Amino acid sequence: MAVSAPTSAPTTAERIRSACVRADGAMLAVAGGDPTPTPVHHLLDDGSFVVAAPDDGAPGTVLSAIACAGAAGVPAVLEMTDYAPLALREPVRALVWIRGRLRQVPAGELPALLDRVASTDPNPALLQVNSDNSGIGPGSGRDVRLAILRLQIESVVVADATGAESVPPAALLTARPDPFCAMESCWLQHLEAAHHDVVDRLAARLPSTLRRGRVRPLGLDRYGVRLRIESADGDHDVRLPFTRPVDDVTALSQAIRVLMGCPFLNGLRARGA
Template structure:
């Protein structure tokens, strides 16, 4: 399974919605604190790009070291229609400073130096140390996960449904009228499917080995489908 640091790093560098929470900053609407861009630099600090007149940029303009604390909150929502669509949340807290000269005109960049992080997702709840976050890499499939899940759901729903045959007796609850199988998460280690109906539960289908790109992913998914069809 992916480590907590990898899962958190994947959330930070994904397109999931995020908001920067700055304690004591009054009068700022939540939308004003949604960064336009998020990246992680070589030191493991998070760089956030906002409009130049954003409250976050103004607050960080003269901040130094640990003067201004902040929390980046990320919410991960499944890109397919499924019950309980929120797949997880991540929090990265630390200290905010301005980064001059990094953004295009009309934009400002702030640096969030990571003090601690945590994630609560389909794998469970875990905390992450700054060193672990800096050393982790995002999942290689994260950039394309949404379109891949949507494709599996739209074009291969029958094959996904047949995966219940790999669950043994547990798969009996995923068959019959009114049941559906929705691919809800995908990473280099495997595919997670949510079976809905009288009972709603998730099942994890591991790949024979971790994949690093699209070619390996296609082989791994077809191996799962072939096993379910045999």
């Protein structure tokens, strides 16, 4: 019986789910309106995204387009940007485009929907939904009131340094975010600032032709470590896979030590211990 090789990288759907969790920049666009930042972009298990848009009554906005369309909603695109947490020459790691139909949430359904989102994603921006926006304006110090909308997914595309790929919405729903995606930014920043020795030992595993530039930590997930090599002839991304996927911090630490070639898989021990 043939034995399948261990998975060495996340699936495209898993990458998108992780990007949804850590995406710092998200924009919502509809035909005839200006793209607007959306601080809320939460995927529900029914195949729709809960998003937020400013409720300021201005013409040419997402909300004004929906108001004109009525119950049918409007075609819309949600763009999410996955930025590296370090000051790289090219900080964008991936772009995700989610197309679908955007509709308002009926007032009677809004409280339950907000509770549903907040139970797993307590985003502070949810506090701006239906809040009093009196006094909003330059220098007012008040947050803009937000309206909650739902985007029913029709297609999903992700693009990164390897190219672009579409993902069926059903695959997106069955995939799960990487268990370390919420902590990845802090870990990479700490690795860059305080552990150049670790980066150097990981870089030693690269082909000699890729060691001529500056090696930076680019990504970390349950499948391995990604490095960015910034050189005179451009940027190159390389994945160093773990021997097997890991699911907790202890296993992650051991897997990184294996990549480094460290004989002490559980850390340094005193003699005789």
